[in-house]
Amino acid sequence: MLDLSPVSIPFDEPSCSDVGTTTVAIEDGTASRRARSTANARKSIFFGKDKADMLSRLAALRDELQKPVAMFELEEHWTLIVANHADLSRRSQEQQEAIWEFVTTEHRYLQVIFCLLETMNSAVNLLIETELGAKV
Incomplete structure (x- = not known):
């Protein structure tokens, strides 16, 4: 019988959460994972976890892009x-x-x-x- 219990696998990626794992469910030899949103992962790479920090960095990037x-x-x-x-x-x-x-x-x-x-x-x-x- 195939084990269908969730398995925690650590990923070497920045995370928005404090847990550093993603849950993977194995079914019939195929794997699917419930991962955090790609957008959230990208935001955490470029910005911090704090909303005020994210907004200040975003404003700085916008100002930099608007320079000639x-x-x-x-x-x-x-x-x-x-x-x-x-x-x-x-x-x-x-x-x-x-x-x-x-x-x-x-x-x-x-x-x-x-x-x-x-x-x-x-x-x-x-x-x-x-x-x-x-x-x-």
């Missing part, structure tokens, strides 16, 4: 970045000009991609809102 991204800020010219640019040979200055042209072109591409991504995200969010509104 330094990647999209670029100096006007390469001479503002390179120290002693006047001491470089003519060939080195031409190479720097070519590199700077490449950098500025890539910078413009990244700005366009970022703009397209924001537009796509807005369209997807609008679609989700209209679909959810239609179902309610």
Whole structure:
């Protein structure tokens, strides 16, 4: 006869509870477990167990995400970045000009991609809102 009693198995994961185990029931060779919610496990990894601590960390993350991204800020010219640019040979200055042209072109591409991504995200969010509104 097969034993159907619950078995406690410790998991090496952060937990929202003080117990560090998850119950597993074994039936006919297949295992199913009543585990805590994945969302709760993720919350406990990134935040603490205290609600006030979670809210303060969430607010800090939100503020950090709303800061302008330094990647999209670029100096006007390469001479503002390179120290002693006047001491470089003519060939080195031409190479720097070519590199700077490449950098500025890539910078413009990244700005366009970022703009397209924001537009796509807005369209997807609008679609989700209209679909959810239609179902309610």
